[in-house]
Amino acid sequence: MVTRRGRREFLKGSVATSAALVAAGGARAQTADPLITEIQPWAQSFGDGVDATPYGLPIEFESDVIRRNVPWLTADATSSINFTPIHALDGTITPQGCAFERHHSGAIELAKPDYRLMINGLVDTPLVFTYEDLERFPRETHVYFCECAANTGMEWAGAQLNGAQFTHGMIHNMEYSGVPLRLLLEEAGLDAAGDLADKWVYVEGADASSNGRSIPMEKALDDVLVAFKANGEALRKEHGYPVRLVVPGWEGNMWVKWLRRIEVTPMAVQSREETSKYTDTLADGTSRKWTWVMDAKSVITSPSPQSPITHGPGPLVITGLAWSGHGATTRVDVSKDGGKTWETARLAAPGADKALTRFYLDTEWDGEEMLLQSRAMDETGYVQPTKTQLREVRGLNSIYHNNCIQTWWVKPGGEAENVEVS
Amino acid sequence: MVTRRGRREFLKGSVATSAALVAAGGARAQTADPLITEIQPWAQSFGDGVDATPYGLPIEFESDVIRRNVPWLTADATSSINFTPIHALDGTITPQGCAFERHHSGAIELAKPDYRLMINGLVDTPLVFTYEDLERFPRETHVYFCECAANTGMEWAGAQLNGAQFTHGMIHNMEYSGVPLRLLLEEAGLDAAGDLADKWVYVEGADASSNGRSIPMEKALDDVLVAFKANGEALRKEHGYPVRLVVPGWEGNMWVKWLRRIEVTPMAVQSREETSKYTDTLADGTSRKWTWVMDAKSVITSPSPQSPITHGPGPLVITGLAWSGHGATTRVDVSKDGGKTWETARLAAPGADKALTRFYLDTEWDGEEMLLQSRAMDETGYVQPTKTQLREVRGLNSIYHNNCIQTWWVKPGGEAENVEVS
CATH class of the missing domain: 2.60.40.650 (Immunoglobulin-like)
Structure with a gap:
């Protein structure tokens, strides 16, 4: 059934619109706009062929929709951050090409044949996985946001950066495909760990910073992914190629890139990245502990x-x-x-x-x-x-x-x- | 609660795995693999800073994951097709950069200030919209696949291209943001059209081919979008920048790019693209009519x-x-x-x-x-x-x-x- 729905007039009668009456009751445009009355150049010649861009980039007119960094925020660009241009995006998916980056010692180049992932510590059988090994485990695909704990951090003291890209752009949202961490831990065997309720995993990256973080076992066995694809394709170099951790809902620093090692430990390691960094000092000088989840x-x-x-x-x-x-x-x-x-x-x-x-x-x-x-x-x-x-x-x-x-x-x-x- | 789930052993005991026993019961790796025992170069130096790639591309190791075209399929690259590398992707989202293209006269370059969309024909008030006008209408965001009607077409006669990219790669799946076509038609007013049940819209693009197609009013008022974003960002040039039609579930040829005009018509136009092309000839020499929907x-x-x-x-x-x-x-x-x-x-x-x-x-x-x-x-x-x-x-x-x-x-x-x- 085709029905004429209740009509809402949006632009008509509005002062500042250019939606023009072209010909009341007529079927052909009658207007002085040469973009309407004249045949435009792009309708008179051929455009690019399908061999022009085997892998495409945004059109030149969108060249301002890019990641931007703020040089004075950090000492060096290899230990810095850039921001997703969220002010110019719609929908929910963030393309990898403009998804914010945060590095502690720069984005490294690590080829799949050189990739190894070790699981050690309180496991029955310490294991080393190649990239190809990971592809043989059952995998899942989910869309999750990744937000840096420091997103909007400049607002605390009122040093207001002027734009959503800079105030809220330390976030991206991608469709990840990977292996549940739970399956890899089960492969190594957790009987040796004893009671899992008080155990942790310590995860680290292959870059110079290693960026180690402790994750309680309950989360590790829940929804954490060892991911190798984002938005369908391989992770980009700056997003941890070939393998990164995805820790849904938790602060981005725990989403370790170029994932190298997972150690089952009897307690939190209390690494630099979870003690002197990534904690919040309260008014009385004490610090909040284990602030992993990103609130609404x-x-x-x-x-x-x-x-x-x-x-x-x-x-x-x-x-x-x-x-x-x-x-x-x-x-x-x-x-x-x-x-x-x-x-x-x-x-x-x-x-x-x-x-x-x-x-x-x-x-x-x-x-x-x-x-x-x-x-x-x-x-x-x-x-x-x-x-x-x-x-x-x-x-x-x-x-x-x-x-x-x-x-x-x-x-x-x-x-x-x-x-x-x- | 943390529970030790039923353990499934995936790689252990399997002949061809490299997941190695590193040290039974030990916490440290004991292996001859230098990728494990030696500190690698990427852990001893800085990687790229966050200022390296304002808009990123895939890492060099993935340079084979690209759109590919088959030159002998068509007379010219401007009236041809390339194929999504679906064999190398996971998940469901297709990045714009490797999403298949099909052009009839090449991908044109059309800037937003030069963009106009006309609605004319059997409407109360013919209208011309600028890009900015479209942004003022209520918009929606949905993920839809777009499949060329010719996808897998070489399989009819058994001329088998050897790869999923070539047999099934005329498809992509993106998150589109845009204005329901229904709202634009209502803005122009449909009272002049009379009974909508037998009315059509004829849609055409701004490129030289114009690629005009007729769409029955019932579909036009249902889920068709006048879209300007895909996967969050602006449509790429080759995907119809700045505005394309999204006709969910229907053959890709109807998803007119560089959308220029929408005419409400009393009957189907029976254009070249829907008569001599995009129809299937049966064994008895007759052709199937109006084969819009892409079957499962x-x-x-x-x-x-x-x-x-x-x-x-x-x-x-x-x-x-x-x-x-x-x-x-x-x-x-x-x-x-x-x-x-x-x-x-x-x-x-x-x-x-x-x-x-x-x-x-x-x-x-x-x-x-x-x-x-x-x-x-x-x-x-x-x-x-x-x-x-x-x-x-x-x-x-x-x-x-x-x-x-x-x-x-x-x-x-x-x-x-x-x-x-x-």
Whole structure:
């Protein structure tokens, strides 16, 4: 059955639209726009053949949609980070080519024939796997987000970087294929470990930093993947080729790249990366311990400082991303007045477990200033806190795990700025 | 609760594995493998910094995982096709960079400021939209497969290309973001069209071929998207930048790229692309009319001719892709003996509507030859037919819509070949 649905007029009568009446009641365009009335060059000649780009890159017009780094953040580019251009993306998948990177000693080049993965420690039979061995184990495919614990970290002290790419771009969301870590641990045998409830695995990478982290056995046997594909294809060099760990919902530093060794240990190793780094110092000088899970969070990607409104009043799509390391996002609310009133956004799809959710709010803009905020809720009932609420609990000394509500001040001209509201 | 799950030993006792016993009961590796005993160069120096690749490409070791074209298939590369390297991919998402292309007059370069989309014909108010206008309409995000009607077409007459990339690689699967076509038609107003049940839309592209196709109004008002993003980022040039049509489940030729015009018409235009092309001639010389939907289909991507087994007997993962233009894939069976006996494969996730499904069969290989086949079923109860069954109905004259069961002959050495079984 074909039905004429209830008609909503979006652009008609709106001041700043160029959707033009071309010929009332006519079947042919009558307009002075030469892009309509004249046959354009691209319709008069051949384009590129199918042999032009065996592996393609974005078109030149999108050359500003790239990872960007902030040189003054770190001493050296090999121990630094760059940011996903989330302000320019839609949907939920992050292409590997523009997915943020974080290295502690640079992205190394490691060929599959040179790859070895050792499992040792409290196992029945220490084992070394080649890449080809890993391909023979049952594998799984899941979409998960990976967020650096330091994402949004500059907001703690109010040093506001001006753009969603820089405030929230230490995140990507990819479809990973790999072997459950559980299967590899079972292959080595866990009887030697005794009671598993208090055991850990220590994971390290093949790069110079090794970036070792301790993971409790319960998580290791749950949903952790030893992954070799992302978004269908091999991991890129900068994402850990040929093998990285995927630790769903947990901070990105634990997703060890160029994975070299997994040791079953009787206790946490308390490595540099989990003691002096990747912990948050509270107001009283003590530190929070084992802050692995990334709490529920969201950000409006457009409009935002790098994605201003470029049209006049009328229809406006407000869109952004939400996620939770505790499970699925269940709801996102959007405020235009700095948190005084809220509207519930439309989720592009039901929230998925530990994966990004795209939300949209289809609204009318009156051309006046807005204080845009988004607020995520997850399946545990947790609600993303305000900046004030988070500071009350954590103080101002933290670097990591800032999941507070973000505010963009949209000005009457459509430009946006990163601001704080009290 | 941490529990020690039932242990399955995959590689132990298997002849051809290199998973090595490193030190029975010991915590440190004792092996002669220098990749284990010696500190490798990549652990002694810095890798690339985060400023190395603002937009990344695959690592050099994966340089064979690319789109490939077959020059003799067509007269010219601008009216040709290349193939997705599905034999080397896992999961379901196809990166844009290696997603197959099909052009009728080459991939054109069309900048957003030069973009116009006209809606005319039987509408109340003919309209012209700029790119920016489209961004102001409510948008949706969905993952859909796009399959060329000619995919697997060479199999009709038994001219067997040797590899899943060439037999089944005219397909990709991406997450699209765009505006429902329904909303744009409603904006132009459909009252002038009268009874919608017998109306059509004629869609055409801005390239020289224009590639015009007729789509019945019922589909146009259902799930068709006017899309501007794929896998989060802008469409690549070769995929229709800045705007293409997404016609879920229907043949790829209708997914018009560089979308220029949508005309509401009282009847199908019966264009070249839907009469002399994209129809199948039956044994009696008549042609099938309006073969839009891509029927349920599947293929084993590994092992396959381009992805042979490179290890000895023992654990083996058989994996592939399944899809249906009629909805979700509900089940995939795998046969090792050319269709005599079948085992049900494991789906990586429940089948999604008109999207690729990844399947795995975790099995033991005895080192003997196999005749590998996969068979998809969809939510309508349809079962993918054998080549013989399909030929009985359609004869041998077709080019398009070959969705028959594919056979790979895996030889004792692990190499695979495209064969027919009777």
